[in-house]
Structure formats: structure tokens, C-alpha cells
Amino acid sequence: MKASWEKTETNRGVLTVEVDEKQLGGALDKAFKKVVKNVNVPGFRKGKVPRPIFENRFGVESLYQDAMDILLPEAYSSAVKETSIEPVDQPEIDIDQLEKGKPFIFKATVTVKPEVTLGEYKGLEIEEKDFSVNTEDVDAELKKMQERQGELIAVEDGKVEEGDRVIMDFEGFIDGEPFEGGKAEQYTLEVGSGQFIPGFEDQLIGSEPGSEKDITVTFPEDYHAEELAGKEAVFKVKVHEIKRMRLPELDDEFAQDVSEFDTLEELKSDIENKLKEQKKNEEESYKRNQLVEKAAANAEIELPEVMVEHEVDHMVRHFEQQLQMQGINLEQYSQFTGQDVDAIRGQFKEDAEKKVRANLTLETIAKAENVEVSDEEVQEELKKLAEQMNREVAEIQRLMEAQGGLEQVKDEVKIRKTIDLLVSNSKNAA
Structure with a gap:
């Protein structure tokens, strides 16, 4: 098999693939064995028609579609590996040559992952934001607890x-x-x-x-x-x-009903401590998100629209799942809010673009900084997943391997380590 890649646009190009006649012949043989099982020709039992008679009666062209279905997936996958391109969408296939005894030639128009030109990503500054906990925060949380007991x-x-x-x-x-x-x-x-x-x-x-x-x-x-x-x-x-x-009265009796504490003051103190821990986590997330956004904004990327649309698809599916948990579906939500599906998708477009841009930037930084993930780090991540799901590590690993998810776990750890790198190299780093 031969393959060549020619870029025609910023993120698109044509992959030309030539499969030799021997492979095509093998695919035609497999196609014949599949098709002949359902062929009826007078004088022959069903499925027992000789190949020459079949081709004389129906033409070898009747096998081409099945032969292509056999050849195309493997040939395309091999060509992608050979040319080291990274497609982000299904290809548009055009057949150049499909004749018995000749090489099978097809062209695949492909949208590929864009090139990323990194800008400044070290020494970035995080904008200050207040994450302190005050009396109003505690009262608001207490109000929520009161409403839940209402x-x-x-x-x-x-x-x-x-x-x-x-x-x-x-x-x-x-x-x-x-x-x-x-x-x-x-x-x-x-x-x-x-x-x-x-x-x-x-x-x-x-x-x-x-x-x-x-x-x-x-x-x-x-x-x-x-x-x-x-x-x-x-x-x-x-x-x-x-x-x-x-709503129930906010008093010591209320505190005893909703918690292990005897007094309302003890409950308020516990709420304050938990809010402080929550705010600490929010501050950490804020810093990391700020740095990723700044690094992505400094990078030059021409985003393929299809990558953004795929991310919008993912966000809409997640939104549908959230709606289902509330007992409604997307169609009902659309009726209630007066928004059609296109309008709902449009609400996710900006966030989808940001996420795709951020992921591409982090991926490129990881390559530039040679960020690697060890087997031990993957195992540690699997251990955390097992604890969250209350399952054995070995079971989680088997499931991941069966679904091809181990590489995804590795990628997630790599992204996290890359963000750690941005944090440690930021101006706000301690």
C-alpha cells in the first residue's frame, strides 16, 4: 500500500491511497463468498454458483461495493498512520480507480488537527479575586439548609x-x-x-x-x-x-435536626469551616483556569469548525442528562424557554471554542516541555477512580482496557501535569 498527504487548506488536505491489485483481489474473493450465499441461478444450488458464471451473469462490478467496504477502513487507517496525520472528522471518500487486476486508488479529503503556535505560557500573572468567607456566605448556606427542611x-x-x-x-x-x-x-x-x-x-x-x-x-x-x-x-x-x-425556625432544635451539633452556633461554625475549604478549592480551580485561558489566548490556532461542533455535541448531551435528572427532556425545555435546538446549541458555542482551544494549547505545551506520564502515575489515577466507584483497582483497569480508556486516563494525567507546570511557572507562584 502507498499513501501520500497533500495539504490544500489550513486544516484540510487530500490523502491519496493506493492499494495493490493483490489486496483488491483478496477483497473481491471475500466479497464473492459473502454475496454468493444469497444468489439463485438456475441449475445450481443456492450459494454454489461458480465464480466465472457469477461474474458472467452479474459482472464483477457487482462485487465492488462489498470489496470497498472490506478494504477502505483498514487501508484508510494504515494510510493515516503512515502519513502521521491526525484526522478530527470522518473523511470524504472519492474513488479514483477500482478495476479488477489494477491497484485500487481512492482519495480521502480530511480535516486534521490544527497546528498550534505557542505564545507566552510561562511567567503568566493571575488576576486577584476574593475567596474569603463572610457572615453573609454562612447565612446563605444556612438558608439553603432551612429551605431543604421546608x-x-x-x-x-x-x-x-x-x-x-x-x-x-x-x-x-x-x-x-x-x-x-x-x-x-x-x-x-x-x-x-x-x-x-x-x-x-x-x-x-x-x-x-x-x-x-x-x-x-x-x-x-x-x-x-x-x-x-x-x-x-x-x-x-x-x-x-x-x-x-x-420554613422551620433557625434555632438549636433546627441544628440538632439537620446535623450532629447541639447548637445553632456550632452548626454555623461547621458551615464556615466547610465553606473555607470549598473556597480554597475554588481558588485553586480559578488560578488553574486563568492560566490555561491566558496561555490559550496567547497561542495562534485556526480552529476547525468541526472540532468545535463535536465539543458542542458533547456539551448538549451532558445538558440533556442534567435535564433528565430533573424529569424533563430537551424538547420540553425547548418549549418552556422558547428556544429551538439551534439556539440552545448556540449558547454552548463560545465555551466549546474555549475548551477546544485550551486543550490544543495544553497538548502542544506538553510536547514542548516533554511532559510524560509514568505507569505508576496511571496506576495511582486508577486507584483514585476505584475508590470513587467503590470497586477494585484490577476491575477498573480491566474495564478501561476493554473500552480503550487507559490512554484517556493517561492523557488526563498529562493535561493535569501540564497545568501544574503553568502554575509553578506563574508570577503568582509561591
């Missing part, structure tokens, strides 16, 4: 207030006609959450249990459903029930 109580004689949970039926109409997705029964909405179209939740305030009212809103001009965008809608709403959070 109880939703049905409001029998009262009106909807901001923060209440309202159980209701609603149906939306435009020009007197109901529209798809505008109806629900026994729906629970937290008033003030911003979950519905602007203006809807505000108009619920003051409603009583059992009351019915019309709520008039206008869909945003950029609403994801074009047939609704910018239109005025009337929602007929029936309020079934109002639930309001009742």
Missing part, C-alpha cells in the same frame, strides 16, 4: 404569591384556535421561576384556588416555533391548588 403546605384561603407552587390546567389559543403544545392538566409551576413565556407567571399572582382566568401573553419574536413567534396568545387557566413553603 414543607410545602396547601394554601386553602389565600392568593398566589411569587415563589408559590401552582397546580393548574391551561390551554392556549391564538385567534380563538388552540395550538399544538399549548395545553396541560394538573401542571405544577413555581411562580417566578421564569419557566413560562414572559408575563404568564406575573399574571398568575393574586389568583385563588379554584379560580379561572384568561392570561394574555405575546410569544417572543425569536420563539423556536415560527408559527407562534411574535403572536399574541390567550391562555385559559384554572388554578386547582396553591402550595407554599413553610
